[in-house]
Amino acid sequence: MYLPSLAQLALGSRLKSLSDHFYGAVDEVYRACGAGVESRWFPVLRFLWEHGETTVSDVATAIGQTHSAVSQLADKLVEAGLVQRKKDVQDGRRSLLLLTEQGQAALAALGPIWVAVRRGIVRSLGEEGLTTLLTALAATEQSLRERPVVEAMLAEHAELVAAKLEIVPYDPALKEHFYRLNAQWLERHFRIEDIDRELLGDPERHVLAPGGVIFFARLAGEVIGTCALLQESPGVYELSKMGVDETFRGMGAGRSLLAAAIAEFHRRDGKELFLESNSRLKTALRMYEQVGFVMQPAARPGSHYERADVYMVYEPKQGATARAGAAKG
Known part of the structure; x- marks a missing residue:
């Protein structure tokens, strides 16, 4: 029910x-x-x-x-x-x-x-x-x-409004949130495919072990968003499994997670960063474009996702690349 x-x-x-x-x-x-x-x-x-x-x-x-x-x-x-x-x-x-x-x-x-x-x-x-x-x-x-x-509700609301959003790395204690947050939006807009179920069910094996990373957005102790950077091959990464709790939309969690993933890509001297999405997700696509992802003319060859009809590749501006290099130095 x-x-x-x-x-x-x-x-x-x-x-x-x-x-x-x-x-x-x-x-x-x-x-x-x-x-x-x-x-x-x-x-x-x-x-x-x-x-x-x-x-x-x-x-x-x-x-x-x-x-x-x-x-x-x-x-x-x-x-x-x-x-x-x-x-x-x-x-x-x-x-x-x-x-x-x-x-x-x-x-x-x-x-x-x-x-x-x-x-x-x-x-x-x-x-x-x-x-x-x-x-x-x-x-x-x-x-x-x-x-x-x-009084209790208003006190909690004040704490949430005043709290600073945190972006934290993967921890085994947060594993269930990786599944929950992604399943929430997949079930709402599409369906959970076999590849989703496999990856979300064992992120340590399918994301971390091959060299990827997972981030979580946390606000006043509440885990409200997540995303993953999957390593497809040396230097080639996929931005994937971005999900934000719909209760907390509009609080900047998606952009903060995206910034953390891109920063990690630069820190690793990544060569290519891409993502796959769906044309129905207009708000997400606009956000990706604003940070430097460029729409490709066709879906990615060999895509693993039935729902993917959008293929975007990250093309950082020179200033962003220079700043990332200076930060590393």
Whole structure:
């Protein structure tokens, strides 16, 4: 399924989906049993049933909803004849909520249904599953009270924005990111070919051992991009396996990786640097052209990739070559 693959980013969506599922299930049971209430009314009605007349603020605090949300729900309950509002004699600026006789009678008739709901949930989720879920919910609620999530998110965002992008060489601990980042864009735009699967699955054998190099872009501890410089023969290199996490597009990771690969090519006194790509990848092709790659009139003879219909060769400007030589000296 798609949402689980998004992990933390889809937490709210998954919880809402579960919430809607349970609300819908209980509403269906209420209708089947002839109860004239809705599942979303339950927290307010139950609180008033147990505590008697009280303020909207007290209800909101007790059930963890906003004052506005509870007030709007109270209006619906008043319209349904289950709740009434009356002025607080001690403070005329606020009103009190209390169940009407109709509301009392409606809730009194729900006992067998509530028991059925409790038992049905246990039967569906299992004792252990329900206990795990309720324990996790309690722990989550406690954590959110102690560490508000908005503050945590904004603090992380500030750290990411302030962080300096790093370009680091291959490390075995980063191996999985080489596969992940490349598979992400290949699956989005094309498909993973056998040659991709072989190279990405064992980069130490197919990239590093033959004399190539792999770089990673890292931002505040997050690995957000990668690229490889493959040695085809002495002095001849292929720029390949360039991939940037789509979440971090526009932050300069691609250009920084490209610059690192070109710098390494010059450091090694490389004779030729080429790449293969696809004409659909307009943004990437423009970036390659801007750093000195020149489009060739036809695809590269003997290309290993089915998707490759673009062949580009690096033709550095004299100034860039001179600067690279001076840097080496």
